[in-house]
Amino acid sequence: MTISGNPDITLYNNPLPRGCELCRLGSKLVVFISGECGDSCYYCPVSSERFNKDRMFANEMEVKELMDYIYESYRMNALGAGITGGDPILALSKVTELIGMFKDEFGESFHIHLYTSGRYVTNDVLKELVDVGLDEIRFHPLKEEYKEAIRKALKYDLDVGIEIPSIPGDRERIVELIKWAEKEGVKFVNLNEMELNDRNFFQLNSRGMKVGHGITGAKGSFETAREVINEFKEKEITVHYCSSVYKDVVETRTRFLRTIRFSSKAYEDFTGEGTIVRAIVKGKVDGLIYGERIGKNLYSFYPGVIDELISKYDVSEVKIVEEHPDSRRLKVSERLIYSKPQQTSYSS
Ligand code: SF4
Structure with a gap:
């Protein structure tokens, strides 16, 4: 097997998760459902305007009602949505109501993935999410005990993945986590390029990290991800590196062009x-x-x-x-x- 992609944008060893495929088409609505989170990772990329704030955004736009997500989906002719935060499980009733609205409006094929640390994911939570139609769940197991939620999710009819930052120099720990994930039956691991922003800058800088790629990408993050992907290039589990340049430039531009195609006058x-x-x-x-x-x-x-x-x-x-x-x-x-x-x- 070979490694596909472009080092400045994205690299992967196997076919991408469906949620990422749709994102690459510019057809995935980004649902920021709430900034509330029970954790406080030093590298958290969520901005000060959003982190731990009960605010909702559809792509870059702040919204007040769940229905606004439906309107914005129409504007860009979205084929799916990615629900993120904070930890969306802290806004579970909004999340389940919204997933139901998406499926009612756009049908079962409208693909929905959700990000969570796993901290609050119980069997009841998973059952509720699966019953309403969630298609894919991505965990950020920042603590050992959060892995239990991944084991639970694997028992449901869901695509289960892991999404973590590629911390420069953290190759060994990431490799261990992926080996564990592969053994458990996890489908994919996304390695996000670590990003520096106004909120996490001092935390990362004090650990010797600085921008070395694009406008926000941490120096060394890509190199660590590349070493990890190389190690799994013959394996079944998908390992996928997504750069900050992709998010800052390619994803936004592709989505904008799609919105123009469907909504401009x-x-x-x-x-x-x-x-x-x-x-x-x-x-x-x-x-x-x-x-x-x-x-x-x-x-x-x-x-x-x-x-x-x-x-x-x-x-x-x-x-x-x-x-x-x-x-x-x-x-x-x-x-x-x-x-x-x-x-x-x-x-x-
Ligand atoms: S779990 Fe995610 S949202 Fe919460 S602090 Fe960590 S990186 Fe930020």
């Missing part, structure tokens, strides 16, 4: 980075059909028709804006490209 242009580009026009251009009126004498138009508009209508100002395609429409840039010359009158 006919008069919007887009970039290869997955952002929407449109022209905001001030003036009197009523009656035109290839744009949208967004206010009094204010319109949104396809950027390619601007020259024609300026020459034929009473346009006073044109700005080109670039935005994220999700419902927040976060502005990336704004450029004034036309401003009608003021008429000056001279009196004698």
